[in-house]
Amino acid sequence: MESTELNWRLLAKRQWPLALSLTGIALLETGSISTGHGWWQVPGVVVVCVIAVLAPRRPFDAALALAFAIACVGVYMRFLGVAIEPHLFWSGANVSITGAAMATIATVVREESRARSVAGTGLVLAAMTTVEILGWPIVAPIEYREWDPDAFNFAIAACVLLVLAVGTGLYFRARDNERTSQLAASVAAAQNAERMALARELHDVVAHYVTAIVVHAQAGQLNREVDVLPAIATSGTEALTAMRRLVGTMRDGTSGGPAASSSLMDDVRALAEESGLPVRLSFDLEDAVPQELARSVLRLVQESLTNTQKHAAAVSSVDVSLSSSEGVLRLAVLDDGIASGVPVGGSGGYGIVGMRERVELLGGTFSAGRREPTGWTVRAELPLA
Structure with missing residues (x-):
């Protein structure tokens, strides 16, 4: 991905399993709370779990916030004189807090640079250690109990969980790098x-x-x-x-785009009829359109209508407008369909890339994106000369 700051829709799609798991574990843990003051752990657990779920938006900042939240839980539970229940290790964090910490470490390792990954992981580990140290006098006061003989086993278990979290982050980091390389090759x-x-x-x-x-x-x-x-x-x-518009080199084969006739408006009408979509056309052409530019316009219209057919449902109207003024040809294709869940982009998922490349080679500007509340918009401006 180009940015670690995901939008909310992608975040929900990616993080719902973690959110559901942490919620279920936290609900089960509340049943083991035995004291009235013990319920004070619930707000802290909720905050820690929410930070872990939102971590992909700002991974390093999430690691800082999570470490601070975990430490705060340990401090105020120590102040109240009650332990976090049920504690997973000797005396401190429970399963939900530990799971949130592991998920955040994995996210930081996956998304951030090496230095930030080490720093974020270290802060989370320091916070978990702080909780254990603060909870120990409550669970097992030194004057009444010797050091737990299972402490070494707990330490081994903690190391295993750390390796699991870091390994998961590294695995997904490698997968992301591989996917990025494949995407770059496909775009090229x-x-x-x-x-x-x-x-x-x-x-x-x-x-x-x-x-x-x-x-x-x-x-x-x-x-x-x-x-x-x-x-x-x-x-x-x-x-x-x-x-001057001819860019690149030639290769064998024939173009798969539509052929242009002497009338650009007639050609656009023909494409609209062939698409079978409820297309509404609007023309306001003040200048003559060169034949080589007309071919590109037809290709843009054809690709936009194809995208609507493939990736939109419940389409009630598609507005195609073509206008020119002051030496600039403007094209807009707008639909009101509902995204079917398949990435918009034409053949092989890269139709938008091809349209943008074509427009930029011709010295124009291109934009495409979602409409509110539903639909998709494609806009292009091309110089006539």
Whole structure:
């Protein structure tokens, strides 16, 4: 992921098993509370568990907050003179607090840098140790009881839990790195494919102008009285304008995008009819649209409608608007569908990447995102010259 600060929807999807587990454990633990003052542990346990569930949003800050919360629980329970029940080790933290600490350590190791991971883990361990030390005089006063002979076993168990938490974090960190590498390779492939498709489309347009230049030049050779220079100059200028849009190299194959005719509006209408969606069209074109740009516009419209078909349910309307003014062509495709849960992005999940790459290669700007309360928006602005 690019940022560790997840939005609430992704956080809920990722953390609900942990939240459910900690809630169940905490509820079971409340049944073992034997004193009235013992119920004071409940607010602290709730705070600690909530911090652990929210930790992926700000992992290192969560580790700091969790360590402080655990230490506070130990201090005020020591002040009240009651122990945390049921204590998992000698005298301190219970199962829910220990589970929250393990989950937070795993999250910090997974998301943060090495230095922050070590620091966050150390703070959480220090807080857990503090709880044990503060709880020991309550559970087993020194003057009445010798050191617990099982202390060594408890220490081994604590080390095993620590290794388990750190190992889990490292495992998911490796998986995240692998997934990031695969995603980067897929995005690069999608960008390269879009460059090639754009290059082939523009090549067809440039070939048309070059052919016209050749024809006029041959005509001038056959009949020297005919002034073909203005026509050649016009075709050459148009060819150069299109060539400036040609990026990358060529490869074999044919473009999978829609073909452009002499009327961009008719082509967009045809795409809307073929999609089978309830499309509402709006045109306000003040300037002529070059053929090479019209092809790209059709490709954007086609990909946007395909995304709506694949990844939206209960679509009642799709608004497609196309306008131009002051040398800029503006396209907007808006739907009101409900996301089906599949990532929006067209074929292979990278349609949005391809559209963005195409628009940026043409010197324009692109944006895509969710609408409120439901729906998806695609917007693009392309220079006409």
